[in-house]
């Protein structure tokens with residue numbers, strides 16, 4: 343019920359407003375430029391191929407790790423989340439990503455149950471209007487643009503009427519993500535700033551939640567269609583259904599942690615997803631043409647509707663293939679706290695299991711000798727056929743009970759944005775584009791994504 347209300351009244355409309363705003367802002371300046379000597383050869387090295395599908399053992403600092411490559415074992419690990427647990431982030435990274443994304447056991451199950459309804463997107467309706475750029479063509483780094491687009495969508499869909507505060511949160515989290523990247527790369531640990539940002543985030547969110555709870559109690563109309571309201575309503579219902587036992591719901595602090603998790607998990611990944619899609623369609627213009635033809639046939643110049651989006655076959659194939667080659671969360675890590683058998687291995691507590699999604703997606707045994715090539719036609723008969731029915735060999739959103747809660751949201755948001763971009767622009771790589779995927783928090787381009795956009 344709640345999900346239907348969110349879906350029907352909130353999301354697409356708000357995504358539309360966000361895109362409209364995004365498309366009418368002026369293009370950012372290109373900053374870093376480097377010539378690409380041989381794009382084709384650098385691309386074929388993007389995805390490390392894995393001719394020997396063996397589980398390998400490595401030490402990372404003091405921590406022993408096993409690289410798990412077999413889909414059957416990956417399936418076992420991801421399905422038994424009571425045995426294979428998430429690795430606890432350090433105290434600074436915890437400031438950025440917390441809540442449902444790091445909880446375990448009963449606490450995780452409780453949050454997942456309360457949050458799930460807010461993420462069902464089946465009936466989303468569309469209302470998009472996008473302004474054209476003034477010029478007929480221009481060179482720009484689309485990365486900050488796409489960041490802004492997704493940074494606009496989440497506040498609108500999640501916090502609707504509290505949009506302005508939502509934007510401030512986005513800016514603060516962007517800074518926090520950048521600092522976390524520095525921590526990951528061990529350049530410098532700007533702990534004091536991380537904590538300062540966290541205090542600001544918590545203060546803004548507390549104010550937002552308090553305000554929303556007050557207006558919900560007063561029955562103020564027009565505020566019940568965003569994620570925050572759904573989350574608070576679902577939480578209240580859970581408490582009421584258990585005889586007003588507050589322990590059955592989420593605490594104020596936990597609501598804040600989950601809101602932070604959506605912001606962080608949702609924004610960067612979706613913007614990078616769109617970005618790699620545009621890059622790959624620039625490198626493979628024949629697929630850009632096919633996608634645009636399909637979009638034109640389905641919508642012409644009209645606003646895309648949800649039903650039409652669901653029927654786009656070529657666009658879906660392309661998006662599946664982009665997520666295969668560029669799975670934004672390139673690896674998933676789990677750990678164990680007691681002696682555990684896995685396949686023919688006996689694992690000791692404390693060992694870390696590295697599930698390299700990006701390597702599984704490039705495995706020759708599953709995807710064939712051309713595993714590293716961009717070939718959307720692999721998915722022409724759907725994902726199961728593309729993987730030759732090998733379960734858990736395509737997992738851009740992970741798998742099992744802890745599969746990404748926002749996967750449908752992300753796919754719809756990205757598809758909608760891509761359709762609207764294809765309706766209005768053609769694009770190719772700019773001479774200043776450098777292909778340099780890098781992995782820090784997310785799979786992203788090291789030097790931005792310089793493309794030449796032309797009015798279509």
Ligand code: HEM
Nearest residue numbers: 443604607608611612615670671739740744746747748752
């Ligand atoms: C293309 C975009 C996205 C990709 C590729 C992606 C990928 C993933 C992956 C691989 C995981 C599992 C991580 C692990 O188990 O260690 C995950 C978890 C999660 N994602 Fe996403 N995600 C995307 C978009 C989103 C969006 C839009 C949201 C929310 C608005 C979101 C919220 C979450 C949350 C809360 C979790 C933790 C779920 C749990 O532990 O129960 N993600 N995501």
